[in-house]
Amino acid sequence: MSTKGLLIVLSGPSGVGKGTVCSALRSRVPDLIYSVSATTRQPRLGEVDGINYFFKGRDQFLSMIENDQLLEYAEYVGNYYGTPRDFVEETIANGKDIILEIEVQGALKVKEKFPEGIFIFLTPPSLDELKDRIVGRGTETQAVIDHRMSVAVDELDLIKHYDYAVVNDEINQACKRIESIIIAEHCKVRAQR
Amino acid sequence: MSTKGLLIVLSGPSGVGKGTVCSALRSRVPDLIYSVSATTRQPRLGEVDGINYFFKGRDQFLSMIENDQLLEYAEYVGNYYGTPRDFVEETIANGKDIILEIEVQGALKVKEKFPEGIFIFLTPPSLDELKDRIVGRGTETQAVIDHRMSVAVDELDLIKHYDYAVVNDEINQACKRIESIIIAEHCKVRAQR
Numbered sequence: 001m002s003t004k005g006l007l008i009v010l011s012g013p014s015g016v017g018k019g020t021v022c023s024a025l026r027s028r029v030p031d032l033i034y035s036v037s038a039t040t041r042q043p044r045l046g047e048v049d050g051i052n053y054f055f056k057g058r059d060q061f062l063s064m065i066e067n068d069q070l071l072e073y074a075e076y077v078g079n080y081y082g083t084p085r086d087f088v089e090e091t092i093a094n095g096k097d098i099i100l101e102i103e104v105q106g107a108l109k110v111k112e113k114f115p116e117g118i119f120i121f122l123t124p125p126s127l128d129e130l131k132d133r134i135v136g137r138g139t140e141t142q143a144v145i146d147h148r149m150s151v152a153v154d155e156l157d158l159i160k161h162y163d164y165a166v167v168n169d170e171i172n173q174a175c176k177r178i179e180s181i182i183i184a185e186h187c188k189v190r191a192q193r
Numbered sequence: 194m195s196t197k198g199l200l201i202v203l204s205g206p207s208g209v210g211k212g213t214v215c216s217a218l219r220s221r222v223p224d225l226i227y228s229v230s231a232t233t234r235q236p237r238l239g240e241v242d243g244i245n246y247f248f249k250g251r252d253q254f255l256s257m258i259e260n261d262q263l264l265e266y267a268e269y270v271g272n273y274y275g276t277p278r279d280f281v282e283e284t285i286a287n288g289k290d291i292i293l294e295i296e297v298q299g300a301l302k303v304k305e306k307f308p309e310g311i312f313i314f315l316t317p318p319s320l321d322e323l324k325d326r327i328v329g330r331g332t333e334t335q336a337v338i339d340h341r342m343s344v345a346v347d348e349l350d351l352i353k354h355y356d357y358a359v360v361n362d363e364i365n366q367a368c369k370r371i372e373s374i375i376i377a378e379h380c381k382v383r384a385q386r
Binding site for chain 1: 313314352353355356357358359369370372373374376377378380381382
């Protein structure tokens with residue numbers, strides 16, 4: 001077995017179930033560390049620094065960008081969100097695996113800075129199924145649904161940049177496939193040298 | 194999931210437990226097809242052609258060599274043994290995985306002809322453990338034991354030509370790792386395209 005941990009990047013289109021699969025995986029594999037994001041937004045009630053997020057001032061965050069301390073970042077509704085490089089690197093240096101759940105564009109940015117990561121694309125069983133899930137969220141207008149579907153179809157084309165594709169047909173099966181990928185990656189001869 | 198099957202080549206030094214792991218794996222994964230060897234030796238009582246071996250005349254076997262119908266072959270105590278290419282290719286074309294249990298040199302010959310195979314090297318937990326297993330077989334002389342250990346040490350160096358290394362510390366763990374490798378390989382984006 002490799003003594004170094006792995007960075008597992010779990011991505012896929014909006015509505016595919018990344019969050020649900022990631023939560024299920026964390027309860028099945030308690031040793032798996034969850035990558036904590038940095039953000040400039042204010043903590044909400046009950047949120048703990050270093051557990052839910054690393055809360056940063058805007059200047060601190062801009063300095064992290066400047067010093068290449070983020071594997072990726074994005075601005076959303078006036079706040080910055082990003083993946084601190086240090087936390088990932090310290091975790092894997094300690095021999096632990098770390099999982100990062102992230103949307104498709106963010107994952108591709110991570111790949112540029114951290115190509116040795118294991119990039120897993122979670123796919124819907126079919127486009128109809130994905131549409132049902134997006135519609136099933138409730139109050140979206142037809143225009144929003146159409147836009148989300150169009151983005152999802154574009155994102156599915158980016159699967160070619162990933163190492164693995166896992167179909168999220170059934171939560172336990174999807175988790176089992178991801179667990180298998182992690183076990184197999186630790187057995188790789190390249191990883192062991 | 195890929196619609197094509199995979200050729201899984203399970204190899205490793207003499208005494209590491211290839212046969213035991215392979216049998217256990219076959220009962221855990223009933224869909225896995227076992228590669229049947231061709232041989233020129235006479236069938237023993239109860240052996241069935243196409244199940245235990247494909248029994249061939251010497252001329253037939255030589256013609257298979259001539260026509261590149263074997264992924265590898267070797268001569269042993271006056272008889273030929275080899276891996277028929279057709280059986281492997283038909284099985285994977287039908288979408289089924291096939292496992293070939295073979296010694297280290299044979300596996301490397303298979304890799305030359307079938308580089309798309311998944312090459313798994315079964316390793317002992319330690320050299321001491323391997324020695325115990327070789328000695329434990331019983332009636333070998335010290336010279337035979339020393340020779341086998343020396344061959345095993347040389348063979349361990351060939352691990353670099355393999356895709357995966359699986360430690361045979363405990364049979365169920367070794368099987369679980371190999372099952373994980375098979376599941377992961379079916380999720381590879383390359384394999385799905």
